[in-house]
Amino acid sequence: xxxxxxxxxxxxxxxxxxxxxxxxxxxxxxxxxxxxxxxxxxxxxxxxxxxxxxxxxxxxxxxxxxxxxxxxxxxxxxxxxxxxxxxxxxxxxxxxxxxxxxxxxxxxxxxxxxxxxxxxxxxxxxxxxxxxxxxxxxxxxxxxxxxxxxxxxxxxxxxxxxxxxxxxxxxxxxxxxxxxxxxxxxxxxxxxxxxxxxxxxxxxxxxxxxxxxxxxxxxxxxxxxxxxxxxxxxxxxxxxxxxxxxxxxxxxxxxxxxxxxxxxxxxxxxxxxxxxxxxxxxxxxxxxxxxxxxxxxxxxxxxxxxxxxxxxxxxxxxxxxxxxxxxxxxxxxxxxxxxxxxxxxxxxxxxxxxxxxxxxxxxxxxxxxxxxxxxxxxxxxxxxxxxxxxxxxxxxxxxxxxxxxxxxxxxxxxxxxxxxxxxxxxxxxxxxxxxxxxxxxxxxxxxxxxxxxxxxxxxxxxxxxxxxxxxxxxxxxxxxxxxxxxxxxxxxxxxxxxxxxxxxxxxxxxxxxxxxx
Numbered sequence: 124x125x126x127x128x129x130x131x132x133x134x135x136x137x138x139x140x141x142x143x144x145x146x147x148x149x150x151x152x153x154x155x156x157x158x159x160x161x162x163x164x165x166x167x168x169x170x171x172x173x174x175x176x177x178x179x180x181x182x183x184x185x186x187x188x189x190x191x192x193x194x195x196x197x198x199x200x201x202x203x204x205x206x207x208x209x210x211x212x213x214x215x216x217x218x219x220x221x222x223x224x225x226x227x228x229x230x231x232x233x234x235x236x237x238x239x240x241x242x243x244x245x246x247x248x249x250x251x252x253x254x255x256x257x258x259x260x261x262x263x264x265x266x267x268x269x270x271x272x273x274x275x276x277x278x279x280x281x282x283x284x285x286x287x288x289x290x291x292x293x294x295x296x297x298x299x300x301x302x303x304x305x306x307x308x309x310x311x312x313x314x315x316x317x318x319x320x321x322x323x324x325x326x327x328x329x330x331x332x333x334x335x336x337x338x339x340x341x342x343x344x345x346x347x348x349x350x351x352x353x354x355x356x357x358x359x360x361x362x363x364x365x366x367x368x369x370x371x372x373x374x375x376x377x378x379x380x381x382x383x384x385x386x387x388x389x390x391x392x393x394x395x396x397x398x399x400x401x402x403x404x405x406x407x408x409x410x411x412x413x414x415x416x417x418x419x420x421x422x423x424x425x426x427x428x429x430x431x432x433x434x435x436x437x438x439x440x441x442x443x444x445x446x447x448x449x450x451x452x453x454x455x456x457x458x459x460x461x462x463x464x465x466x467x468x469x470x471x472x473x474x475x476x477x478x479x480x481x482x483x484x485x486x487x488x489x490x491x492x493x494x495x496x497x498x499x500x501x502x503x504x505x506x507x508x509x510x511x512x513x514x515x516x517x518x519x520x521x522x523x524x525x526x527x528x529x530x531x532x533x534x535x536x537x538x539x540x541x542x543x544x545x546x547x548x549x550x551x552x553x554x555x556x557x558x559x560x561x562x563x564x565x566x567x568x569x570x571x572x573x574x575x576x577x578x579x580x581x582x583x584x585x586x587x588x589x590x591x592x593x594x595x596x597x598x599x600x601x602x603x604x605x606x607x608x609x610x611x612x613x614x615x616x617x618x619x620x621x622x623x624x625x626x627x628x629x630x631x632x633x634x635x636x637x638x639x640x
Contacts, residue, residue, distance in 0.1 A: 148215040152176065153195060155207050158369045159414045160186060160198045162213045168196055171255055173216045178206040185236075186213075187220050187371070190415050197415045199371045201236060220255065222379045223248040224386035229330065232347060232361040235376040240363065241347075252386060254378040258437035265443040267477075270508045271329065271395065271452050274310030274565020275303060277495045277558040280517035280575055281524075282480055285508030286329075286393050287441025287450035291472055293457045293464060294482030298494050300456045302562045303480065304397040305346060307454065308333060309353045310565035311395065329452075330387050331359040332396045334380035337373045337403030340365045349563060373407035381438050384451045388440075391447035396439070400456035401432060405468050422467040429471050436475045464499070478502040492559060497524050510568060510617040516575040520554065523579075527551025546584075553583050556591035569613040570599055573627060576619070582631045586638075598634055606630040 150164030160176070168174065168188045174196075175183045184206050190197030200207055223237035225248040232241035239246045267285035284290045284307075292300045311329040333350075335343045343363050350356045360383060364376035377398045384394040398404070405428055412425040420426035432455075439453040455476065457469050462484065464473070473479055478501045487494035506514050530548055534540055540548070557578045560566075566574075574595055577583050586594050602610055609626045616623060 147217075150174075150196070150213045150215075152207060152209055152211040152213055154209055155200075155204065155211075157410075157414045158200050158204045158371055159411060160200055160204075160207055160213070161195050162198055163195045165196050165213065165215055168215050169219065171220050171253075173218050173220055174198055175214045175216055176200070176207045177212040177214070179208075180206065182206070185216075187375075189411075190417070199374070199411055199415075200369065201371050201375075202369075204369065218251075219253045220375065221251040221253050222382040224250050224252050224383055228360050228383060229358060230356050230360070232343075232363060234368075235362060235364045235372040235379045237379065250386070252382050254375060254382050255434070256382070256385065256438065258434070259440045259442060259446070263442055263446045264440050266507065267441050267450075267504045268507050269393075269441075269450070270510060270513075270568075271307075271393075272310055272568050273303070273307040274567070274571075275306055275493060275560055276566060276571050276575065277493055277497075277560070278303070278480060279509070279568065279571055280513060280558075281495070281497060281521050282478065282500050282502040283504065283506070283508040283513070284452065284454075284502065285441070285504045286452050287439065288478070288502075288504050288508065289436050289439045289453040289455065289476040290502065291455055291457060291476040291479040292482070293459060293469060293473075293479050294494070295459050295462060295484045298482040298484055298487045299492060299562075300458070300482060301346070301399055303482075303493055304333070304399060304454050304456065305349060306563065306565045308350065308359055308395065308397070309355045309563060311358065312353065312355055329358070329393045329395050330384075331355070332362065332380045332384055332394065333359060334362045334364075334377050334396065334398050336364055336376050336398065336400060337366050337407060338363070338399065340367065353563065370407040370410045373403060374411055377401070377404055377435050381435055381451070385438065388442065388449040388451050389447065391442075391449045393450045393452070395452045395454065398435075398453065398455040400458055401472055402456075402458045402468055405431065424467060428468070429475075432472055433475050436472075477504060490559075491555060492562075495558070497521060498528075512572045512613050512617055512619045512623075513568065513575075515619045516572055516579055520575065520579060523547075524551060524554055527554065549584065549588075550578075550581070552588045553586070553591055554578055556588060557583070557595065559592065566599070567610075567614075569610045570602065572613050572619070573602055573610070573630075574598065576624075576627055577631050580628070582628070582635070585635075594638055597638055598631075601634045601637070602630065605633075 148165050150162045153161045153163055170191055172188050174186050184202035186198040186200045188196050189199050231239050234240050267287045269286040271284045271286045294300050308331040362380045364372040380396050384396045387394050408431055409424050417425045436453055439451040441450040457472050481496045481499040482494045483496040609630050612623045
């Protein structure tokens with residue numbers, strides 16, 4: 124099966140729907156309020172079909188049919204709801220809610236309907252794909268086996284993410300959730316991430332899509348500016364549903380981003396999608412569905428809010444070679460209240476995803492950034508999403524950190540410690556320092572392997588804890604200038620053979636002689 128088969132099949136679906144609904148049905152708005160209208164007379168309208176409201180100004184405002192009832196249709200208004208009045212004419216379009224897709228969407232900022240909002244002209248796209256689609260079946264998938272390098276040492280070493288995985292980023296507000304996602308996007312820059320998991324190596328070719336759901340427009344503008352500064356907009360699209368826009372756009376925004384990702388998936392490409400954040404997505408859906416009188420469930424959310432997120436996240440996949448071999452990796456973000464991961468929406472999304480990165484406020488305020496809680500964070504793909512060299516250096520790191528936390532709590536009650544315990548504590552303190560990382564400074568995997576090798580092999584034991592950060596900065600510069608050969612071998616061979624390990628050890632020892640403690 125050609126990998127173009129998937130996109131051709133999607134196009135046929137739209138053509139079939141459009142041919143079925145060549146008729147024009149005209150109805151009347153019965154009532155309108157809070158971004159939702161009820162209309163009569165649309166007897167043959169389809170679920171998720173777009174409808175057009177006529178306005179006094181002569182323009183059209185679009186909506187989506189959500190509730191198909193016996194006497195009337197509940198419509199979610201996608202534009203300015205103030206222009207839709209009781210008694211207005213509404214027409215069926217015969218077109219399902221769809222997203223314009225194409226190569227020229229890369230590098231652009233668009234709204235949830237695919238309209239460019241970055242002031243760089245309109246988007247000339249011919250292809251439209253439906254926003255709602257059944258996820259790829261089990262027989263079209265293969266297991267996740269290629270790493271998606273985030274450039275963040277703590278994540279790549281302890282909670283590795285693979286291409287095709289769904290990894291939740293969860294934590295309270297202002298704990299660095301978006302920062303992790305943006306650093307991951309920046310790290311996909313070909314020059315940054317020249318290490319791939321397949322045998323041949325070569326430059327990274329991951330296309331990134333950042334979906335901002337209910338975010339302040341000023342925050343999104345800052346993110347776009349940082350991506351442009353890092354050169355990441357060359358392979359990134361940003362889909363925005365701002366906080367000042369109707370809840371309907373926040374509701375459809377993640378599906379729009381996923382649809383755009385599926386266009387590239389059908390071409391056999393690897394795609395990373397960030398949903399920031401699904402807490403606001405659930406709140407937007409609650410607002411719309413309660414007005415539509417869909418029955419509420421737990422914590423006053425509609426009963427199908429689990430399905431809301433599962434039908435989105437299940438579309439992330441690693442396809443097998445017969446279906447093009449592409450992948451969609453999803454990084455959904457969830458905001459918790461006072462660290463409550465047992466609340467309704469967090470537990471929903473945790474059960475759908477393949478692991479979570481849990482960020483803790485206490486660690487963040489202590490200056491440990493990323494504020495990663497190693498105990499509650501997990502990746503269900505694990506070592507399958509790491510190169511062998513990373514497995515070799517990071518194998519015992521999680522256990523060492525866990526033991527350090529326990530010993531640290533124990534040691535605070537007494538001062539008499541044996542030599543082995545003191546050594547473990549000192550190694551743990553250095554591990555915490557090494558795993559700290561500044562924002563917008565992702566590392567290549569060979570640099571991560573080098574510094575973690577120095578840590579886990581005890582080569583940093585003589586460096587004072589307060590000097591670790593300076594040591595690491597200078598060490599990376601030394602590797603880039605004096606030890607490029609060892610970096611190249613890690614990048615290409617992806618394993619620490621005895622020869623490469625000896626070269627790396629010698630590089631660390633040589634640098635130690637030049638570093639003034």
